[in-house]
Amino acid sequence: MKNVLRFGLGSAILAGSTFLAMPQTAEGFSTLGPGENLNLGQRDFRHFNEFTGAANNNTVIHPNWPQYTGADLAMWKAGAEWGSRIHGDGSGDSSQGFVGSGEADFSFFWEGAANGIGGTNDNIISSISGSAGGVLAYAETPINNGWRIRFYRTAWSWQDGPGTVSSGIDIQGVAAHEIGHALGLGHSGVGGSTMFASISGTGQGNRSIQNDDIAGVQFIYGARSANMPSITSITGSMVPGGTITITGTGFSTSTNRIWLQNDLVDGGNNGGAHVTIPDIASTGGGTSISMTLPASGWEGGALHVKRTTGNGGELLSESHPFDGDGGGAGGGNDTINFTVSDTTPNTGQTITFSADNCPPLQTYTCVWANSDNSPFFATFNGTVGSGTTDSLGNMNFNRTVPNAGAGRTFYMEVQVLGEDSNTVQVSVN
Numbered sequence: 098m099k100n101v102l103r104f105g106l107g108s109a110i111l112a113g114s115t116f117l118a119m120p121q122t123a124e125g126f127s128t129l130g131p132g133e134n135l136n137l138g139q140r141d142f143r144h145f146n147e148f149t150g151a152a153n154n155n156t157v158i159h160p161n162w163p164q165y166t167g168a169d170l171a172m173w174k175a176g177a178e179w180g181s182r183i184h185g186d187g188s189g190d191s192s193q194g195f196v197g198s199g200e201a202d203f204s205f206f207w208e209g210a211a212n213g214i215g216g217t218n219d220n221i222i223s224s225i226s227g228s229a230g231g232v233l234a235y236a237e238t239p240i241n242n243g244w245r246i247r248f249y250r251t252a253w254s255w256q257d258g259p260g261t262v263s264s265g266i267d268i269q270g271v272a273a274h275e276i277g278h279a280l281g282l283g284h285s286g287v288g289g290s291t292m293f294a295s296i297s298g299t300g301q302g303n304r305s306i307q308n309d310d311i312a313g314v315q316f317i318y319g320a321r322s323a324n325m326p327s328i329t330s331i332t333g334s335m336v337p338g339g340t341i342t343i344t345g346t347g348f349s350t351s352t353n354r355i356w357l358q359n360d361l362v363d364g365g366n367n368g369g370a371h372v373t374i375p376d377i378a379s380t381g382g383g384t385s386i387s388m389t390l391p392a393s394g395w396e397g398g399a400l401h402v403k404r405t406t407g408n409g410g411e412l413l414s415e416s417h418p419f420d421g422d423g424g425g426a427g428g429g430n431d432t433i434n435f436t437v438s439d440t441t442p443n444t445g446q447t448i449t450f451s452a453d454n455c456p457p458l459q460t461y462t463c464v465w466a467n468s469d470n471s472p473f474f475a476t477f478n479g480t481v482g483s484g485t486t487d488s489l490g491n492m493n494f495n496r497t498v499p500n501a502g503a504g505r506t507f508y509m510e511v512q513v514l515g516e517d518s519n520t521v522q523v524s525v526n
């Protein structure tokens with residue numbers, strides 16, 4: 098099944114205040130099919146970022162949405178708007194009061210960057226060249242075992258915001274609509290709803306889901322359970338081996354699971370799997386968790402707590418910002434030792450990327466993982482360099498930091514066959 102979102106030329110749909118006065122009825126939404134929903138194994142979503150120019154030029158990192166900018170950030174916020182509770186303090190989108198309006202037993206898990214479009218079940222948002230009449234984007238379903246979303250990248254003047262979008266088409270608004278299909282929603286007959294079948298104007302109004310959309314997600318997943326754990330803050334040392342304290346409500350007494358983003362960037366299903374830290378106890382009547390972060394193999398962005406007693410979607414907390422740095426050596430899936438000759442280089446400086454303990458005589462790919470997918474090293478698909486490892490399992494290559502890298506922070510890693518390296522943060526002066 099393919100659900101398309103069209104640009105409603107001249108139809109004035111969503112425009113003006115007329116629709117705000119219309120009754121928002123629960124009858125407006127439709128669902129893709131009975132029993133179509135995403136279980137706890139399908140909460141991940143990622144973005145393969147090939148947007149350029151105005152579609153990917155926001156470089157401002159917002160503390161409520163750490164480590165992501167550009168089109169990635171627009172996608173993340175679009176998914177988080179459907180979440181069970183507000184994300185962090187809800188801020189970061191000046192066009193709506195807060196982000197996180199679904200109030201259902203459902204929250205997405207943002208897994209960050211992908212380096213390919215993936216299959217139709219890999220839960221990756223990506224873009225495609227060409228056009229299809231007035232179609233802006235489409236979602237491929239059915240949804241039980243995953244989905245895929247494609248934007249017509251070259252057919253429209255996409256804008257990544259993050260503030261008011263006054264021209265072109267708003268990525269975040271369109272993403273919110275397509276992600277609604279990923280959740281199992283069909284189109285709504287209620288004007289002003291995010292799930293209405295067409296937009297006019299920039300589509301920015303679609304960022305904020307409306308009563309009919311909320312009724313739809315609650316119909317599929319159930320209204321938010323009082324048992325759902327909630328995170329109010331995360332403090333402590335957010336580095337490998339550091340100790341953090343998660344404060345909130347509704348945690349299990351023991352055997353909570355902490356979900357972190359993994360550090361694997363791929364275009365397949367593996368990159369969507371979260372890092373699970375199992376068997377974590379709470380104190381204070383389920384209001385506080387103290388835990389040690391693993392030595393490696395994870396990244397910052399968002400964190401969830403999954404309690405161990407309950408049913409389905411009520412087990413998993415809402416997403417909460419987690420500005421951690423998961424670099425480090427050894428353990429996890431970081432079997433390759435990766436170094437960068439200068440992690441705080443100047444523009445115009447040549448830096449060397451090196452790794453050892455790689456599988457010998459195999460193709461390596463050096464990618465930026467996580468963070469800012471701006472036009473760095475003049476590529477947009479996440480690849481900084483590639484080649485073949487030598488007979489001893491080593492690799493290295495040089496790149497000159499372009500002027501476009503000024504002031505930006507990147508997280509780099511190397512991938513060889515099914516293995517990947519530790520993550521290295523590079524902050525350009």
Ligand SMILES: [Zn+2]
Nearest residue numbers: 100101102294
């Ligand atoms: Zn649609």
